[in-house]
Amino acid sequence: MRKKVLCTVGTRPEAIKMAPVIRALQADPDFDCRVLATAQHRQMLDQVLQVFGIMPDIDLDIMQPGQTLTGLTGRLLIRLEEVLGAEKPDAILAQGDTTTVLATALASFYDRIPFGHVEAGLRTGDIANPFPEEMNRVVASHLTHWHFAPTRFAADKLLAEGYPAANVHVTGNTVIDALHHVAATDPQTGLDLDPSKRLILVTLHRRENFGEPLLRICDALARLVAENPDVQMVLPVHHNPNVRGIVRERFGALDRVILCEPLDYTAFVAAMKASTLILSDSGGVQEEAPALGKPVLVLRETTERPEAVEAGVTKLVGTRSEPIRAAAQELLDDPAAYAAMARCESPYGDGKASARIVETLRRDLL
Numbered sequence: 001m002r003k004k005v006l007c008t009v010g011t012r013p014e015a016i017k018m019a020p021v022i023r024a025l026q027a028d029p030d031f032d033c034r035v036l037a038t039a040q041h042r043q044m045l046d047q048v049l050q051v052f053g054i055m056p057d058i059d060l061d062i063m064q065p066g067q068t069l070t071g072l073t074g075r076l077l078i079r080l081e082e083v084l085g086a087e088k089p090d091a092i093l094a095q096g097d098t099t100t101v102l103a104t105a106l107a108s109f110y111d112r113i114p115f116g117h118v119e120a121g122l123r124t125g126d127i128a129n130p131f132p133e134e135m136n137r138v139v140a141s142h143l144t145h146w147h148f149a150p151t152r153f154a155a156d157k158l159l160a161e162g163y164p165a166a167n168v169h170v171t172g173n174t175v176i177d178a179l180h181h182v183a184a185t186d187p188q189t190g191l192d193l194d195p196s197k198r199l200i201l202v203t204l205h206r207r208e209n210f211g212e213p214l215l216r217i218c219d220a221l222a223r224l225v226a227e228n229p230d231v232q233m234v235l236p237v238h239h240n241p242n243v244r245g246i247v248r249e250r251f252g253a254l255d256r257v258i259l260c261e262p263l264d265y266t267a268f269v270a271a272m273k274a275s276t277l278i279l280s281d282s283g284g285v286q287e288e289a290p291a292l293g294k295p296v297l298v299l300r301e302t303t304e305r306p307e308a309v310e311a312g313v314t315k316l317v318g319t320r321s322e323p324i325r326a327a328a329q330e331l332l333d334d335p336a337a338y339a340a341m342a343r344c345e346s347p348y349g350d351g352k353a354s355a356r357i358v359e360t361l362r363r364d365l366l
Contacts, residue, residue, distance in 0.1 A: 010038040172353035175287045232257070
């Protein structure tokens with residue numbers, strides 16, 4: 001008898017990392033895979049689902065302008081209760097550390113449906129950083145039946161916290177599955193890039209960087225562009241007004257800085273491939289770029305992805321202007337330092353994480 005698995009996605013990163021799992025489940029005759037989109041982030045979610053040819057079976061369309069975390073969580077729990085009552089799945093999967101994941105794990109627990117946490121075990125050790133993601137994933141772990149850890153390091157974190165070894169599965173990170181799928185299609189950026197110039201790709205969106213940290217980051221970026229005439233910078237501007245206003249004011253009139261709307265996943269993979277260097281506060285970029293041989297300077301004070309830092313393919317530079325500028329300038333000036341980071345080496349898996357997740361579900365459910 002086929003088992004029904006409900007896969008929940010709410011944001012762009014979740015969709016990217018869940019898409020390979022959804023596609024693997026949909027291709028397996030033993031499973032009835034249903035896709036629930038909460039649309040915590042509406043437009044950016046839709047872009048990714050289209051890239052992978054995934055159509056949600058249920059769409060909560062939960063996003064509201066100026067939504068608060070409390071309001072979002074409350075609306076999600078109420079709607080998820082309705083969905084789970086109607087769907088009655090045998091298992092529920094969600095990925096990562098968003099409000100969608102927290103609410104899905106809690107609703108699954110209340111309905112006594114086993115919950116599988118894709119990308120489990122990431123930790124900074126600081127409940128407020130990143131905010132609210134660290135709290136979301138710690139709480140979700142307490143409610144999880146299948147902990148699908150992306151690395152041995154993440155699995156060891158879960159074991160140290162007391163979760164049963166039989167419930168912790170090292171799968172690799174599904175983002176590498178998604179990256180291999182898209183990179184093989186020869187994606188294009190759709191941007192008017194100057195091929196004679198080196199490209200710095202920048203992404204900024206973290207809540208804890210709003211305000212003064214973002215201003216300091218922008219100062220470092222502006223100085224890098226000014227001091228390196230052979231460099232151009234691409235900065236897809238996040239929709240959050242706390243980011244958008246500052247970035248557009250700081251860079252709107254600068255030469256060799258391309259401000260654009262957030263790129264769909266295909267175009268973003270193309271931009272990563274075309275880049276010389278990436279500066280980002282994103283978690284996913286820390287995983288994807290090393291697999292493409294692109295050094296990443298992480299614009300955060302902490303990271304829950306230390307594997308790439310330890311491998312020497314990413315570097316945690318914080319949010320202060322001078323350390324950011326100096327680290328980037330070294331990579332632009334020193335071929336040996338650049339080559340040491342640009343090794344096309346990923347500590348996050350071999351592109352077969354989704355198959356391992358499906359196999360675990362088959363063993364336990366069928």
